[in-house]
Amino acid sequence: MFIGIDFDNTIARYDDLFARLALESGYLETVPPGGKTAVRDAVRQRHGDGAWQLMQAEAYGSRMAEAELMPGFLGFVGSARRLGVPLVVVSHKSVFSNAVPGPNLRYAALAWMRAKRFFDPGGLGFHVDDIYFEGTRAEKAARISELGCTHFIDDLPEVFAEKSFPAETVRILLGATGGDGNDTVMADWFEIRDFMFTDLERAVA
Ligand SMILES: [Mg+2]
Structure with missing residues (x-):
């Protein structure tokens, strides 16, 4: 995984x-x-x-x-860390807003993550190298392919519909309606955690 x-x-x-x-x-x-x-x-x-x-x-x-942390995300990360399942973040995010001059949006996201303890070993346990920002949706899909993600979790079905999105990656659509039938639709992070980890956690208990 x-x-x-x-x-x-x-x-x-x-x-x-x-x-x-x-x-x-x-x-x-x-x-x-x-x-x-x-x-x-x-x-x-x-x-x-x-x-x-x-x-x-x-x-x-x-x-x-x-901005807030999505409810249930902390519990999901906790289970992943206990089970030793690696996590990466792959985001489609431009460096600056195209609409108006302002701060570097990627730095703003990283600062938010730092404030939420993403990079504390005793917090969420991410490394800065686990965070990828890509300039286009196609580049994001290509990154997911290059990294070899077995699963990808996203709120936008358009990401899964990208031509470069890898066919072998399990598509988990968060809280969205729609999807093209290849997507596993989940209401929230609590449901995703159950779906991905409950059997594994029982097996190691
Ligand atoms: Mg999104």
Whole structure:
């Protein structure tokens, strides 16, 4: 087993931050239920994609510190570490926002990870070399292939649909509807942990 994991909206949760940004900027007067996707759709519909781009630049840049860890992720990592299953993060993330000048988005993500104890041996136990940022979705899929991930976990079915996405990698789609029938759809990290580790943990107990 060699598990690859997406970053934005898979490990880092922006639902509350996007809701806050939509209210602060005056794009929305109330927040629709349905998390990040509902906020995105409402902002795009009323103010266009440019407004959404600006909000993303803030969320993934200057306001990144306000993002949260996705519920259940810590438990998943704990099980992986106990079982000795290696984890890598492969993220499609540009260096800078295309919408507006601002901070280096990759540094912002790494700083957030550091603050969440990703790189502490007594924390999540990642090494900085376990984190890959790629400039395009195709490059991300190629990286997953090159690393030889046996499983990849992502919130976007578009990643799995990339031509360069390796056929032999198990596709685990987090909390999304859709997928093309080749994807294993999981509601949250608690379900992913059960799916991947419960039998292994019983076997070593
Ligand atoms: Mg994502």
